[in-house]
Amino acid sequence: MANETMQVQEVEQAVRQHGFAPVRTxxxxxxxxxxxxxxxxxGEDCSKALLFQLCTMHRMSHEELLSRYxxxxxxxxxxxxxxxxxxxxxxxxxxMKNLGISDSGQPFVDLxxxxxxxxxxxxxxxLPAGEHAALIYxxxxxxxxxxxxxxxxxxxPKGALTRSRDKxxxxxxxxxxxxxxxxxxxKRMLNWIQSVRAASPAGAPATIASEAGLFLxxxxxxxxxMFDAAMGPRPDGVRMLCSCALDRLAGPEQLExxxxxxxxxxxxxxxxxxxxxxx
Amino acid sequence: MKILIAEDDPLILGxxxxxxxxxxxxxxxxxxxNECVRAYSQAASYSSTGYGVGRPFDALxxxxxxxxxxxxxxxxxxxxxxxxxxIIFASAFVKETLEESIxxxxxxxxxxxxxxxxxxxxxxxxxxxxxxxLEKLNVDVKALKEVQPTHDQIEGLLKGLGTIMKVxx
Numbered sequence: 001m002a003n004e005t006m007q008v009q010e011v012e013q014a015v016r017q018h019g020f021a022p023v024r025t026x027x028x029x030x031x032x033x034x035x036x037x038x039x040x041x042x043g044e045d046c047s048k049a050l051l052f053q054l055c056t057m058h059r060m061s062h063e064e065l066l067s068r069y070x071x072x073x074x075x076x077x078x079x080x081x082x083x084x085x086x087x088x089x090x091x092x093x094x095x096m097k098n099l100g101i102s103d104s105g106q107p108f109v110d111l112x113x114x115x116x117x118x119x120x121x122x123x124x125x126x127l128p129a130g131e132h133a134a135l136i137y138x139x140x141x142x143x144x145x146x147x148x149x150x151x152x153x154x155x156x157p158k159g160a161l162t163r164s165r166d167k168x169x170x171x172x173x174x175x176x177x178x179x180x181x182x183x184x185x186x187k188r189m190l191n192w193i194q195s196v197r198a199a200s201p202a203g204a205p206a207t208i209a210s211e212a213g214l215f216l217x218x219x220x221x222x223x224x225x226m227f228d229a230a231m232g233p234r235p236d237g238v239r240m241l242c243s244c245a246l247d248r249l250a251g252p253e254q255l256e257x258x259x260x261x262x263x264x265x266x267x268x269x270x271x272x273x274x275x276x277x278x279x
Numbered sequence: 280m281k282i283l284i285a286e287d288d289p290l291i292l293g294x295x296x297x298x299x300x301x302x303x304x305x306x307x308x309x310x311x312x313n314e315c316v317r318a319y320s321q322a323a324s325y326s327s328t329g330y331g332v333g334r335p336f337d338a339l340x341x342x343x344x345x346x347x348x349x350x351x352x353x354x355x356x357x358x359x360x361x362x363x364x365x366i367i368f369a370s371a372f373v374k375e376t377l378e379e380s381i382x383x384x385x386x387x388x389x390x391x392x393x394x395x396x397x398x399x400x401x402x403x404x405x406x407x408x409x410x411x412x413l414e415k416l417n418v419d420v421k422a423l424k425e426v427q428p429t430h431d432q433i434e435g436l437l438k439g440l441g442t443i444m445k446v447x448x
Contacts, residue, residue: 040419045417081431081439
């Protein structure tokens with residue numbers, strides 16, 4: 001059953017507690033550069049005093065705060081009122097300049113989101129063999145877009161654990177698993193993975209996309225968790241993406257399982273990629 | 280800056296236009312309140328995106344005493360369209376203008392007292408005093424001007440920095 005109390009912030013916190021660390025992307029770096037540049041405009045003393053005040057407001061370190069543009073924007077408004085708009089306009093102008101794209105006049109949060117979405121799609125397209133990523137999302141369209149980007153990449157055979165036969169020829173359907181006991185259903189999934197891998201020309205890794213939320217939320221949670229655990233965070237000869245809607249996650253236990261079975265957790269709401277820290 | 284002026288004396292209006300255009304500002308001159316409101320509404324409907332969102336003009340310079348529709352009536356109509364529009368009154372009646380602005384508009388407006396020198400007008404419109412105070416705080420004013428901040432934005436910055444640095448202005 002879906003647990004409606006599982007919130008994005010809780011998931012983020014739990015993922016961090018399980019030893020995952022956010023992967024800094026180019027967008028993050030360029031944004032931090034633009035924020036620092038905007039603060040420099042105030043001269044050394046004012047800039048230091050301002051940063052100190054913002055860090056105190058949010059009880060965060062300098063580094064933590066600079067990675068949270070949403071909080072910076074909010075607290076600048078508290079300190080400067082309308083004046084914050086001049087700072088955010090400066091951040092925006094320098095961010096766009098550093099990114100090398102022209103300003104289309106869209107809201108900055110939308111521009112940032114687009115840039116981050118592109119980076120996550122790129123990350124998934126380049127996901128190497130032996131990596132097992134999980135996407136936890138609220139927006140189904142985002143999951144579809146990222147899933148497509150993932151399935152369009154890779155040179156080896158492709159397969160999907162899904163509800164219906166779509167563009168991918170090689171699928172393991174939910175209906176073909178439902179009704180079996182956990183062990184049998186899990187075994188069927190693993191055997192299917194083996195069959196996809198066996199079709200690989202010259203050992204190119206298989207690209208597997210899974211609608212994990214479908215299985216976790218519809219009576220196959222036990223079987224799926226067994227299968228996922230058997231695949232592990234570093235599956236041999238496979239690059240894999242499991243997508244799960246946030247409202248399909250039945251609480252911290254399933255989240256803990258996802259953390260243990262995956263090398264990367266991607267949070268769709270913030271578009272942050274978390275990588276598990278080496279043991 | 281984009282500046283809209285309403286002044287019924289053509290000689291004074293001409294002097295404003297020559298002075299402000301000479302300083303690189305884009306000036307729209309109108310000779311009465313009705314024309315001013317029309318010019319504003321038209322420009323507002325074309326106001327672009329980006330830094331200029333909801334900013335058809337950076338400043339309005341209104342003569343307080345005009346026939347047909349006076350400066351206060353014009354201000355009321357324009358603030359109804361854009362509550363954040365910067366309005367500067369040119370008035371010989373400081374006390375009355377300030378009192379009326381509070382009772383009619385619910386806020387204290389900016390004012391240049393007639394008669395004034397052209398230098399005073401430029402300093403008010405270009406926020407010379409605020410920028411000078413920001414510079415005293417070591418703010419890189421040149422960099423700040425890159426984003427063409429509005430009057431209320433730089434005023435907000437000065438106030439915020441003053442609080443942080445515990446400086447009173």
